[in-house]
Amino acid sequence: MTTLYIAEKPELAKAIVAGISTSSTNRNGYIECNDGTLVTWCYGHLFEFVAPEKINPEYSKWTLNSLPMSLMPVPIQPSKSGSQQANIIKGLLKKSNYVINAGDNDAAGQRLVDEVLEYNNYKGRTGRILVSDLSPTAVRKAVTKIRPNSEFQDLSMSELGRSIFDYIYGMNLSRVCTLVAQDLGYDGILSIGRVQTAILGLVVKRYRANKKHVKTPFYDVFAIFNVNGQEYRFKLAPSKDLIDKFPDNFDDKNRIIDQQFANQIGSFINSQGTGEITSTDHKISKIQPPLPFSLSSLQREASRVYGIAIDKTLELTQNLREKHHLITYNRTDCSYLPTEHHQLAPTLLATINKLVPSLQSVIPYTDPSIKGKAFNDKKIEAHHAIEPTESNKANINDLTEDERKIYELICRKYTALFLPPAENAVSKVELAIGNFLFKASRTQEIKKGWKVIFNKDGDITNEEDDDACEDADNDNGTGDLTKLIQGQIVNIDSTALKQGLTSPPALYTMDTLLQDMNNAGKYVEDTRLREILLERDKDSAQNGGIGTPATQAGIIANLYSRNFIKNDKKNVVPSVIGEELHDALPSFAVKVDLTAYWQEQMLMLSKGTFGIEQFQERVDKFVNSAVYNIKENGLNIKSVNRVHYSCPQCQSKLRFMSKHKFWSCSNYPECTSSFPDIAGRPDLNAKPKAKADKTEHDCPKCKKHKLGMRKSDKGFVWYGCTGYPNCKASFTLDNGEFKPLEFKKSSQKKRTTKKK
Incomplete structure (x- = not known):
């Protein structure tokens, strides 16, 4: 019996070989172990959906009449870059009777190998191995726990459903929106996607909330007293009963917005004369170092600290991994490390000491025996967090400036794992005056611990610092809270009213946009759907996220390239056309609810509530409805200032074809009129191109037309050929024989400048 492992990537394939075999031979596209076991690999997805025009030639031209496109069931084909490896695997499957799926431990990894098996109609026995750590020991352990591949079909079907919906939805909605917009004079492509337009929705909503915000005052009430010459200021903490009794006097953050009401409370407090310290809590809070980087958190940090674009960070980590061999797998959504990797700490810290000068002074103070929360096998699914690798030959001078910056960020996070915790002295005290509760708190740093190495470029991303200083806005006077005793009666000297102004929601930066993309579940308006999306990510680094670390950079880059969003200094804001597209689209298209709804559909598909055919019918019904709605009602895009020109032949609108700089009738192919462009307008007086004189000779290529x-x-x-554009053949007549005509591309000679 020949066993074949199909890994998702070459690195995993090599790790499997190291874990199961003492010797092996490298072959073309696979490795043969000494016991005859074969190990091959994919390069990510080897297959892709067939293009619409290959399913139906009518779809080669973008026309409203051809929409919605009927693409179901969507066939797959080897991609151009993956065809060679796909053929190698096809040959290996023919001589294997036991195939083990070694895709990543997630839905995408499961589907990636399953589609290889389905495309080749493999009918033999199949297994599934789950490998999250590439060490030989971990691989050997995983080999003992191989399970039937059929146990993971729910994951595979869920991913198949997601990819089908995204393909059908994106292809149809992008075409219909683009064509309708071009009829209005818009010059460009309106690219529509489930994740892409949801991100646009987040940006537009935040931008408008920021711009429409009107600053309104709110009021904090303070009780002031003295003890042993020290002044204390405690702030009112409104009770739920008070808020429920006077709801119109509070905003959505439970702040008093009625000045007269605040003054009345102050007058009452003054009349009471005394108050009682009802609670004191003084402790030393130990703040553990932040978790290592996932790709997303690294992209956020690089953007915030250095202003490096997220797609650039992806490229830099790819270089650090593949070119310099300085870090582990980079496209990970995990922030935890395998327990077994803890033993690598002395070696990796030595490598950091050698390659990162800025950390050399702190390495002697690290303790490799510290084993914090970052080392947790239960938190790892497909890949572990990004960490440095052991390197004896690497030279930091071989790295570009940006590569060094990213590498240092990664090494700094790793080094922090083995430094002492930071320590804060935290005091919280409560004061009761009548039925009103007042609070005061203070946090004072007493030991920097691991934070000492983050001073150079700013602190870490905020949400990872779980024990950050609390209630920074509290004005507690100068009094030492530790001197107050529970049960102590204090004399109230006075009250004070402090007015503040509400702040608008901050515009997105790339850092905060990525954060919200990974926590987008909170923006789902339907409560039931929100819970479905959050349940999907319960064991993930995301929390109802949209997009993955591997795709987010490309999606955001597409929004920029289409001019839907732009930068305003460090902020990410929508463009005019981005706002108009947002408003013109059906409301579902720009909400995270769309992802949540189809997550529910994919969940039912994976559980067998209905089959793939029924799922495809639901996708078709949904997409067709959206397309017909846009065709019937159009798009309300007002920013296009182009003058509309009518076709002299059929009176339809002319459309400017920006790629080839000419004007074409929007009624094509019924009307084939076209006109050259002169300074942004069609030359309607241009002499029409002479029509070809039809001959009696059949086209030698298609044999269908003259x-x-x-x-x-x-x-x-x-x-x-008169069958153009379906047949684009052209010929010259040479001695009575038609010979293919080759159009030579004009080439421009390179200019050379002589050095003086």
């Missing part, structure tokens, strides 16, 4: 004779302005005679 050839037409044409003559250039310079008198050159040539023949083209």
